Amino acid sequence: MTAEAPADVTRQDVTVLLRAWGGGDAVAASRLTDIVYAQVRAMAGKHLRQNASGMTLQATELAHEMFLRLLEAEVEWRDRRHFYGVVSAALRNILIDTARARGSEKRGGGRAHVTLSAAEELVGTEGDASGLDEALRALQAIDERKHEIIEYHYLLGLKREEIAEAIGVSVPTVDRDLRFAKAWLRERLAP
Amino acid sequence: MSDARWQRLQALFDALIEQPAATHEAWLAANEPDAALAAEALALVRAHLDDEDTDSLTARIGSAAGEALCEPAKGLRLGPYVLLEEIGSGGMGTVFLAERVDSEFDHRVAIKIIRGIATNDASQRLRRERQILADLSHPNIARLLDGGTSEAGQPYLVMEYIDGSSITEHVRAAAMPRAKRLRLVQQVCRAVHYAHQRLVIHRDLKPANVLVRADGAPVLLDFGIAKLLDANASGQHQTQTGMPWFTPAYASPEQRTGQPVSTATDIYSLGALLFELITDEVPRPDAEGRIAEPSTRRTRDGARGGDRELDIIVGKATHPEPDRRYASAEALANDLERYLRGRPIQAAPDSVGYRVAKFVRRHAWATAATLVLVALAGVFVWRLAAENERAWRAEQLAQRESVAATRVVDYLVGLFDAASPEKAGARPISPAELVDLGVRDLADQLDEQPMARARLYTALGEIYAKIGQTEKGIATIERAIELQRGSGDDVALARSLALYGNMLNTSNRFGQAVEVLDEGIALQERRGDADPAVMAEMLTSVSLARGRIGQLVAAISDAERALTAAAKAGDKASMLRGEANNALSEAYIRNGDNARAIEIARRNVAELETTGPESTLLSARTYLAAVLAEESLFGEAETLLRGVLAQRLRTLDTGSDWVISLRNQLAMVLRNDGRPVEAVAMLRENVEAMKARGETSTPTYSVALNNLGSFGEHIGDLAFAEPLMREALALAEAETDPTSSRPDIYRQNLGRVLMLQGEYREALALIEREIVDDGSEDRRIARLRRLVGLAEWNRLNRRHETAASFLDQAQANLDANFGAEHPRGATIIRARALLERDLGHLPESEALLRRALAVIEPSAGQESNPVTELRLDLADVLVRRDQRDEARALVERVHANVYAKFMLDSAPCVLFERLAATLGIKTALQEQRKAA
Helix, strand or coil, X not given: CCCCCHHHCCHHHHHHHXXXXXXXXXXXXXXXXXXXXXXXXHHHHHHEEEECCEEEECHXXXXXXXXXXXXXXXXXXXXXXXXXXXXXXXXXXXXXXHHHHHHHXXXXXXXCCCCCCCCHHHHCCCCCCHHHHHHHHHHHHHCHHHHHHHHHHHXXXXXXXXXXXXXXXXXXXXXXXXXXXXXXXXXXXXC | CCHHHHHHHHXXXXXXXCCCHHHHHHHHHHHCCXXXXXXXXXXXXXXXXXXXXXXXXXXXXXXXXXXXXXXXXXXXXXXXXEEEEEEXXXXXXXXXXXXXXXXXXXXXXXXXXXXXXXXXXXXXXXXXXXXXXXXXXXXXXXXXXXXXXXXXXXXXXXXXXXXXXXXXXXXXXXXXXXXXXXXXHHHHHHHHHHHHHCCCCCCCCCHXXXXXXXXXXXXXXXXXXXXXXXXXXXXXXXXXXXXXXXXXXXXCHHHHCCXXXXXXXXXXXXXXXXXXXXXXXXXXXXXXXXXXXXXXXXXXXXXXXXXXXXXXXXXXXXXXXXXXXXXXXXXXXXXXXXXXCCCCCCCCHHHHHHHHHHHXXXXXXXXXXXXXXXXXXXXXXXXXXXXXXXXXHXXXXXXXXXXXXXXXXXXXXXXXXXXXCCCCCCCXXXXXXXHHHHHHHHCCCCCCCHHHHHHHHHHXXXXXXXXXXXXXXXXXXXXXXHHHCCCXXXXXXXXXXXXXXXXXXXXXXXXXXXXXXXXXXXXXXXXXXXXXXXXXXXXXXXXXXXHHCCCHHHHHHHHHHHHHHHHCCHHHXXXXXXHHHHHHHHHHHHCCCHHHHHHHHHHHHHHHHHHCCHHHHHHHHHHHHHHHHHCCCHHHHHHHHHHHHHHHHHHCCCCCHHHHHHXXXXXXXXXXXXXXXXXXXXXXXXXXXXXXXXXXXXXXXXXXXXXXXXXXXXXXXXXXXXXXXXXXXXXXXXXXXXXXXXXHHHHHHHHHHHHHCCCHHHHXXXXXXXXXXXXXXXXXXXXXXXXXXXXXXXXXXXXXXXXHHHHHHHHHHHHHHCCCCCXXXXXXXXXXXXXXXXXXXXXXXXXXXXXXXXXXXXXXXXXXXXXXXXXXXXXXXXXXXXXXXXXXXXXXXXXXXXXXXXXXXXXHHHHHXXXXXXXXXXXXXXXXXXXX
């Protein structure tokens, strides 16, 4: 049962690791990250969809499948939050990796600007997704919780109730934060 | 921004969006003295109002990544290659000129990057097929050199780079005379024939895929690539047809209508190409696929497009019915040769049509077999066509039909035999699909040829067995035997019975297997000239079957006879010897002589490593692992099994019987090695694989369910175990094999799980049912478990005297059947200890628990679950006797194992937590609950 063979990983393993992590076991944390990362990689292909504009990675569906596969229903909220954090990091990384590969093809290297990219309606002008990444980093620096909520909502597709439970705030607070963070990002990205 | 400002900003924002937009500025002026902050709040609210409903962010995440995946560009590195420039692009992908970066000399290749992302399954298929194409080595075929998947997950193929122009451009530019053009087509035909002989069809022959190099040699590109793309794009279904990839002007009617493609498909395209080279005109087939006669066309220089004979050649090559075309590309090349030399061509339309019709009428059976094959896989048609030609000659020689019949059947056997993953693992077909179609079509054909039909059933049944689809194999071979019984064809019947017995064994139907095999052996013995190979096979199978149903002495003597027969079996000797040795070793182990069994198994593996066919070697290793596990040599057993599993998975599907039984065995080893959680995961994979295959009513499936359930019980997950055991029992009870001991075993299993959950009424009905003593070990164990189960039931229901009496019976049973020192005795001792405890006889209970531990520790291991449970029982009694120090030591001793090897809500876990709380031991679970 190694990260190289994600099919063998059971939800019980993940629960055990999460529990160990919760208890401060750093090895468990990195082990879990390996597993999640391998799973995301293994599953990414399946969640690529062909549509009119090309291929799209259905990150949200992927995240849901990850949860189904790896998360036991009775995992405690604290562990759940750890898990969400790891999954969104893995998703973000895989998006960046692919975009970086593309960047090196097209522009002879250079920093890739993706994360929550291609959000043209946020960005304003098509193709210039570079700002979104920066805006998200800025948001994270000012208000980590809002950044986390944005990621859980957009990247993982979590429901408001799930976000509320995971980070330990009320649902109206999630709504408020989400509304505010969205407006803030949009305003910042406006041309 | 400071925290305070940030919060203030959000407060302003929240307040503003509750108000009408028109009042915003006024409200801010009244409420926010800081003008900068007010402006910022206003901007935020505008951003919010601007775009409240466009929320497609989620759906669009990652589209940049997706684009990157489908748009490779030059400069990109793929493995050791770097892309230089795009040289073509089409529906299937983009072609680049590329070169090896690690090569000193100029080594240029063409790389085709296939659109879309391969699923795991598709990439595996792609890899397999690529291997076949890579083996095509012909001067007129561009080689497939390599292939792989880019980092972004896109499959690509590396091909020999051909610097040349398309055949049509080449002949036009060179203003080549017709005779030379026909010579070129001939060369192309011979290259196509070469590939057909290797069972590869091009599927997309057209001018763009036939380049002519500067030296004048034609080179075929993309051989078999269309199939690869199919394999990449979709499931196996479509690989049978050529649907997605073809070029209309050169595509055969069967391709356009999505029928299975065959070598005849390529012949059609060759005919179309021939037409174009004769007339300088792109062919325009009519609705039926007919192409105009070249002589009705004018070439560019105004000359007539050929003569009557070329009309006939093109007409025959492009006939709408695949069967009426040239039998092979070589035959087309040969007719062109005759034409060029001015000799009469073979394709005289009337006579050929006539002859074909006549052939079909006179050989309805052979044609039927042909149709089966065509439906099965066009890939093989060339061979059959060759076979047809031979049959046709046979007709001229007035040979008897039966001779040809036998040949077709033998041919079929050889064909499928070669397609079995065991032998090849890499043919461009899916064997399972092939056989399914074969069996289905056979049902209403060859009515007047029952023997031919029976032999086909036997052959197809054998293939099912080879690809691990035992149940289908059994159903198929039963049809063969039905036809063969009483037909007088004893040789065929014996062979079918041997196969049948073998499959029944695989399917765990041992009683039935013994019956069938005894019949086969008797049949062989009655004949003077019994085939030693078939004899050895049957004796080995019957030995295994007898061993499983407790006929142990006979099992040893059968295996020894099998060894003798195997020695006379010629080139099959080492394989049959290997199998007989396994059987012999198994017979010894069932007789309790483990040392002898291990010795035989080790020697067998060593022998096969030098002589043996690989598949026999793998079985021998698997078997050796089983014997080693019996002797608790788990490490060695696990290594062997994992090796064999990896090897098998190279050619077999994850749901095939062999893979499933390997995983079962591995799970057993893992469990006994104290890794129950890993074992459960492994078994779960099995159950899922069988479900995916739709085999949910077979004995093998019930065994898998029961195993998974038992393992669930082992880690204390009763709620998980119960439904699995219920389903397993229902399936076992529906079985018709009266010798099967499964219903008895499964009733005990389910009864026990129900009892442990407090479902006493239903549990009792299952546990108390009588079990006949038929001498088999399985039933002897079940009888002992029944007595212990009844004792436990009565103890739990506070009928202490009855419980004690059942324990006495159980002990007597153990002494008589297993010997007093048998590890199974530990369950009796434990049950008695718990009874004494319940009666308040604590010192007696303590002594008994210590004895139970002493009995079970050596065989189960210090860290095993039964030992952990007994330690907890002992600690419990010690606490009641106020011997807290030893109790504490025991509880601490099992701490890690309880968490690692039991479910958190299992009885042992609950007992552990209770004891720990009493003794003041901090547990991980308590800590966690506190923290939460």
